[in-house]
Amino acid sequence: MTYQQLIFLFVNGLSQGMLLFIIASGLSLVFGVLRVINFAHGSIYMLGAFTAYSVSTLLTTESFFHYLILLLVVPPIIAIVGFFLETLLFRRVYTQEHLIQLLLTYALVLIIDDVVRVIWGGDFRNVARPDLLAGSVDLLGMALPTYNVFILIVGPIIAISLWFLLYRTRVGNIIRAAVTYPDTLGALGVNVSWVMTSTFMLGCWLAGLGGVLMASLANIDLGMGMEKIIESFAVVVIGGLGSIGGALLGSLIIGLGVTFFQLPFGRWALLFPYFIMALVLVVRPWGLFGKPER
Amino acid sequence: MSIIAPEPGIDMQNQLENTTAHKTNWVIGGIVLVLLVLLPFILQTQGRTGEFWIWVTTEMLITALFSMSLNLILGYGGMVSFGHAAYFGTGAYTVALLMKKAHWPLFLALPAAPIAAGIMAALIGWFCVRRIGLYFAILTLAFSQLLYMVVLQWYNFTGGDDGIHGIVRPEFLTPINYYLFCLAIFVLCFIFMRMIVNSSFGLTIRTIRENMERATFIGINVRRLQWINFIIAGAFAGIAGGLLAELNRFSQTEYLHWSRSAEPILASLVGGMYSLVGPAIGSAFLIFLKIILQQLHRSLVEVWAIILGCILLIMVLFLPDGLVGLYSRIFKKNVS
Amino acid sequence: MANDILVVDNLSKSFDGAPVFNNVSFSIAEGELSSIIGPNGAGKTTMFNLITGHLIPDEGRILFKGKNIAGMQPFDIVRLGMARAFQRTNIFPRMTVLENLVATIISKQRLTLNILTPFKSLKRIHQRSFEILESVGLADMAHRVSGTLAHGSQKILDIAVALALEPKLLLLDEPTAGMSPEERKQTVDLVADLWEKLNITMLFIEHDMDIVFGISQKIRVLCYKTILAEGTPDEISSNHKVIEAYLGEEV
Numbered sequence: 051m052t053y054q055q056l057i058f059l060f061v062n063g064l065s066q067g068m069l070l071f072i073i074a075s076g077l078s079l080v081f082g083v084l085r086v087i088n089f090a091h092g093s094i095y096m097l098g099a100f101t102a103y104s105v106s107t108l109l110t111t112e113s114f115f116h117y118l119i120l121l122l123v124v125p126p127i128i129a130i131v132g133f134f135l136e137t138l139l140f141r142r143v144y145t146q147e148h149l150i151q152l153l154l155t156y157a158l159v160l161i162i163d164d165v166v167r168v169i170w171g172g173d174f175r176n177v178a179r180p181d182l183l184a185g186s187v188d189l190l191g192m193a194l195p196t197y198n199v200f201i202l203i204v205g206p207i208i209a210i211s212l213w214f215l216l217y218r219t220r221v222g223n224i225i226r227a228a229v230t231y232p233d234t235l236g237a238l239g240v241n242v243s244w245v246m247t248s249t250f251m252l253g254c255w256l257a258g259l260g261g262v263l264m265a266s267l268a269n270i271d272l273g274m275g276m277e278k279i280i281e282s283f284a285v286v287v288i289g290g291l292g293s294i295g296g297a298l299l300g301s302l303i304i305g306l307g308v309t310f311f312q313l314p315f316g317r318w319a320l321l322f323p324y325f326i327m328a329l330v331l332v333v334r335p336w337g338l339f340g341k342p343e344r
Numbered sequence: 345m346s347i348i349a350p351e352p353g354i355d356m357q358n359q360l361e362n363t364t365a366h367k368t369n370w371v372i373g374g375i376v377l378v379l380l381v382l383l384p385f386i387l388q389t390q391g392r393t394g395e396f397w398i399w400v401t402t403e404m405l406i407t408a409l410f411s412m413s414l415n416l417i418l419g420y421g422g423m424v425s426f427g428h429a430a431y432f433g434t435g436a437y438t439v440a441l442l443m444k445k446a447h448w449p450l451f452l453a454l455p456a457a458p459i460a461a462g463i464m465a466a467l468i469g470w471f472c473v474r475r476i477g478l479y480f481a482i483l484t485l486a487f488s489q490l491l492y493m494v495v496l497q498w499y500n501f502t503g504g505d506d507g508i509h510g511i512v513r514p515e516f517l518t519p520i521n522y523y524l525f526c527l528a529i530f531v532l533c534f535i536f537m538r539m540i541v542n543s544s545f546g547l548t549i550r551t552i553r554e555n556m557e558r559a560t561f562i563g564i565n566v567r568r569l570q571w572i573n574f575i576i577a578g579a580f581a582g583i584a585g586g587l588l589a590e591l592n593r594f595s596q597t598e599y600l601h602w603s604r605s606a607e608p609i610l611a612s613l614v615g616g617m618y619s620l621v622g623p624a625i626g627s628a629f630l631i632f633l634k635i636i637l638q639q640l641h642r643s644l645v646e647v648w649a650i651i652l653g654c655i656l657l658i659m660v661l662f663l664p665d666g667l668v669g670l671y672s673r674i675f676k677k678n679v680s
Numbered sequence: 681m682a683n684d685i686l687v688v689d690n691l692s693k694s695f696d697g698a699p700v701f702n703n704v705s706f707s708i709a710e711g712e713l714s715s716i717i718g719p720n721g722a723g724k725t726t727m728f729n730l731i732t733g734h735l736i737p738d739e740g741r742i743l744f745k746g747k748n749i750a751g752m753q754p755f756d757i758v759r760l761g762m763a764r765a766f767q768r769t770n771i772f773p774r775m776t777v778l779e780n781l782v783a784t785i786i787s788k789q790r791l792t793l794n795i796l797t798p799f800k801s802l803k804r805i806h807q808r809s810f811e812i813l814e815s816v817g818l819a820d821m822a823h824r825v826s827g828t829l830a831h832g833s834q835k836i837l838d839i840a841v842a843l844a845l846e847p848k849l850l851l852l853d854e855p856t857a858g859m860s861p862e863e864r865k866q867t868v869d870l871v872a873d874l875w876e877k878l879n880i881t882m883l884f885i886e887h888d889m890d891i892v893f894g895i896s897q898k899i900r901v902l903c904y905k906t907i908l909a910e911g912t913p914d915e916i917s918s919n920h921k922v923i924e925a926y927l928g929e930e931v
Binding site for chain 2: 732753754755758759763764766770771772773774775779782783784786787788791792793794795796797798799800802841844845
Binding site: 087089139142143148149150152153154156157158159160161163164165168276280283284286287291317318320321323324327328331332335 | 422424426471474475477478479481482483485486487489490493494497602603606609613646647648649650652653654656657659660661
């Protein structure tokens with residue numbers, strides 16, 4: 051394998067990892083604040099991708115401007131869906147046992163996946179890359195797909211923004227406090243249900259963004275939600291639930307791992323997330339960043 | 345006589361204190377069994393619709409067994425598994441592969457199904473029980489999806505997308521006889537599960553569900569017992585899968601798909617998680633519902649998953665104790 | 681010493697870098713009825729969690745009957761003969777009072793893997809369970825679902841469950857927390873009575889100083905991340921370090 055191929059794979063794997071991070075960080079964030087693992091997070095991401103497809107058919111040209119509209123419009127639509135999910139459904143089960151919460155999100159997987167199938171059908175689809183991002187860029191004498199490079203720029207921006215939001219703003223302080231001391235927040239005069247709703251919306255916004263970005267990276271189909279939710283699970287098993295840094299590391303490991311394992315193993319590389327998950331469970335059952343607990 | 349006042353639907357064994365209730369249960373069980381034995385002979389007189397219904401009731405028995413197997417870990421063990429289809433599918437593929445590729449007869453291939461499924465459950469469960477609670481649910485789903493993908497990709501061995509077709513049916517197993525065969529296995533499994541649930545092991549599993557921390561501090565090796573329970577549940581699911589493969593005479597990836605894991609969960613919720621028969625009743629109810637919807641309008645079956653999801657939502661939000669719980673709530677039976 | 685059933689040797693534990701204990705050492709003689717007191721947040725329950733294996737110490741040894749149990753699994757420690765009752769009631773709420781005990785004895789006798797015999801047919805275990813319930817005064821509630829009992833009775837049941845394990849060492853974490861004065865007295869009498877009858881070692885945490893000084897043979901004061909003082913009730917009540925620590929906390 052040449053040096054160039056290696057770089058090419060590296061960029062490809064990194065962009066896959068960044069995309070996974072955008073989705074998994076939403077899952078992790080929602081868990082941190084709401085203490086609910088949202089099994090429907092992958093379905094929400096899929097909804098985002100298909101919504102992007104539909105919106106793109108309305109925008110006839112492939113200009114970057116139209117793509118920008120896609121990026122700006124679709125994630126908020128998904129966030130609004132999230133608003134309704136949270137206020138109408140999730141809110142009712144916060145005080146219930148885990149079993150009930152898990153089953154609720156599982157019911158949403160059944161519903162959303164089938165709604166997507168009924169509306170869009172089972173065909174492969176994609177959103178054409180905008181002209182500005184369709185070609186390739188020259189880097190060190192290599193032609194790298196502009197779109198992958200674009201994702202490599204968007205991913206860190208999201209990561210830094212999330213970090214800034216969580217650690218440098220008042221809202222972030224509240225969210226982090228909600229993670230650590232869920233009971234005392236109400237006493238401090240913070241509207242806890244508002245924090246929860248907006249966190250859930252943020253999580254859905256991230257899933258929606260992941261969907262839009264994915265729609266132009268590869269073909270989208272009905273299996274994509276399940277695929278990404280399981281990769282996200284692998285990410286949280288590796289990095290620990292509720293940790294943004296852990297989500298970033300886990301995502302990059304999986305993105306790079308799947309890409310590089312494609313060389314020797316072909317399509318079997320898709321099994322990589324499962325193996326790394328099993329490995330982490332054997333070596334450090336509490337996750338790479340977690341602490342041993344009983 | 346002390347007042348027995350459990351929460352609705354939780355009263356699993358306490359009823360048995362009361363010997364009259366105990367006897368009534370046996371009488372009802374006997375009547376139901378007689379009816380189930382007679383059923384295909386009645387249906388047979390109905391011509392082609394009768395044949396269809398014999399097939400449906402056979403499938404009901406099989407899915408009822410599948411649901412009951414899940415409930416050993418879900419209701420009795422308090423472990424939410426979203427990947428129970430893995431063991432169902434393992435059973436189905438075991439029967440299909442052994443009969444089709446190794447030309448084993450059914451009576452040898454079928455006993456291999458629970459063994460293979462049990463081994464699979466032991467392998468996967470070993471990882472899953474290392475993390476309890478939320479992570480357990482995540483891992484069961486992930487590993488069942490792993491199995492699904494392996495079967496899908498490994499075309500030479502499993503037939504991938506196409507599945508394995510043309511499983512032989514021994515000649516004496518007419519639809520009626522196969523129904524009776526499944527019924528016999530169902531009853532045997534039921535009796536066996538009842539023994540397990542009422543045994544020391546069953547009580548211990550309940551203590552873990554009730555209070556894992558306390559269970560540890562009365563000296564129970566929680567992880568190990570959960571693992572064993574997981575294996576037992578997987579083995580029973582394997583029997584169900586093997587029976588379905590023979591009924592349909594094929595095995596396909598759909599048997600391993602995550603959506604198949606949803607059905608026993610739903611059946612357990614609908615029928616009531618804290619009883620042995622609850623999930624069986626729940627799954628029979630769901631199949632009935634599916635067929636009724638089919639009769640009403642074909643397109644309703646197209647959105648079956650949406651309907652399942654909505655039922656699940658309603659159950660979760662309003663009736664977490666299931667229909668049995670609803671019954672006791674309405675009639676004020678066993679309500680504290 | 682040979683007749684020490686529990687020896688805590690140079691135990692250290694910290695959470696996220698903040699030390700809870702620094703080199704704590706003490707030992708408990710066999711047959712002793714003793715208590716641990718200390719201001720809120722001194723780590724009394726944490727100490728119990730370390731002894732019972734719920735937490736793993738950072739450093740140091742815990743010898744139980746001469747065997748180092750630091751880092752062992754909690755259920756293994758239970759099987760060596762240590763039992764524990766909890767501060768918050770910790771029972772199996774949706775099982776009957778009797779089943780709570782039966783399950784415990786089944787675990788004690790290592791019958792948990794028996795999948796063939798109905799647990800209801802284990803006559804001896806049921807008999808034994810009834811005896812224990814009688815000894816703590818819960819026999820007439822045997823068939824009630826335990827979660828429906830009054831709080832005081834649930835705490836007694838928690839103790840009964842611990843007793844069913846026939847422990848050599850019984851740890852009681854605030855046995856009278858949340859009880860009415862009347863229930864308190866009954867519980868204290870019960871504990872003292874059981875201790876005399878059963879000839880076991882008991883160690884308890886308690887906030888009520890009347891109880892502590894009333895029944896303890898020995899008192900250990902846990903404060904400032906270590907054992908501040910140790911001695912008979914008389915010695916402790918005249919120890920000026922203890923008085924200081926307590927006054928400092930309450931002012």
